Amino acid sequence: MLAVLIDADNIAASVIGAILEEINKLGEPALRRVYGDWSSGGLKKWSDSARELGIVEHQTAANTRNKNATDIGMVIDAMDILHTGRFDGFVLVSSDSDFTALANRIRENGRTVYGIGEKKTPASLRKACNQFIYVENILAEQDTDAQKAASLEPITKVVPLILKAMRKIEQEGDWYTLSRIGSAIRADNPDFDPRSYGKTKLSDLVKTLNEFETKKNGTHLLVRRVVKD
Numbered sequence: 509m510l511a512v513l514i515d516a517d518n519i520a521a522s523v524i525g526a527i528l529e530e531i532n533k534l535g536e537p538a539l540r541r542v543y544g545d546w547s548s549g550g551l552k553k554w555s556d557s558a559r560e561l562g563i564v565e566h567q568t569a570a571n572t573r574n575k576n577a578t579d580i581g582m583v584i585d586a587m588d589i590l591h592t593g594r595f596d597g598f599v600l601v602s603s604d605s606d607f608t609a610l611a612n613r614i615r616e617n618g619r620t621v622y623g624i625g626e627k628k629t630p631a632s633l634r635k636a637c638n639q640f641i642y643v644e645n646i647l648a649e650q651d652t653d654a655q656k657a658a659s660l661e662p663i664t665k666v667v668p669l670i671l672k673a674m675r676k677i678e679q680e681g682d683w684y685t686l687s688r689i690g691s692a693i694r695a696d697n698p699d700f701d702p703r704s705y706g707k708t709k710l711s712d713l714v715k716t717l718n719e720f721e722t723k724k725n726g727t728h729l730l731v732r733r734v735v736k737d
Contacts, residue, residue, distance in 0.1 A: 526643075537599070538594075603626045623641070639698050670731070684732065
């Protein structure tokens with residue numbers, strides 16, 4: 509089960525439906541809460557979306573100017589939830605680096621941390637998560653117009669990531685299981701996502717690279733580097 513904690517001050521209400529669909533791929537979002545100052549009137553769209561999608565609104569009133577009450581309230585609540593021991597993982601929906609320490613603390617307790625935020629999210633938060641997913645990739649997958657407008661990474665940038673993953677995997681022989689390669693890449697790069705390169709799956713991405721060849725072994729896809737003369 510997953511505990512989903514959303515920073516309403518940092519994520520637009522218009523994208524939360526697509527984000528929840530993405531979270532459903534990760535596991536059961538048994539707890540879904542969104543944090544903000546609902547008395548301020550600035551979160552009207554968020555309040556409407558929360559009611560429509562069945563997300564629990566948590567009030568975090570700002571009693572002191574220039575203090576981020578939403579961040580503080582969300583962190584306190586996260587620690588309370590963590591100590592219940594009921595959840596296998598957490599999903600932190602925010603692009604705010606202030607949640608870096610929270611992500612690290614949850615991981616120290618043996619729970620998986622998924623992060624979801626925009627590409628502007630600082631590296632500190634992205635790397636503190638087990639996996640970090642960009643909102644832009646979620647939207648591009650669902651909307652062809654968004655996909656065309658998306659700023660994609662050059663596919664060739666994947667080659668050194670795969671080669672590094674192969675070096676980390678201890679085995680005999682030239683053929684590597686694609687699933688192990690993917691796990692090794694994400695261990696060093698929590699924000700790795702084939703959608704950043706215009707592909708839905710890692711297998712589709714690898715098959716476009718001339719540096720590698722693939723073959724099937726039962727249900728597994730195997731990959732090896734092409735040795736050029």
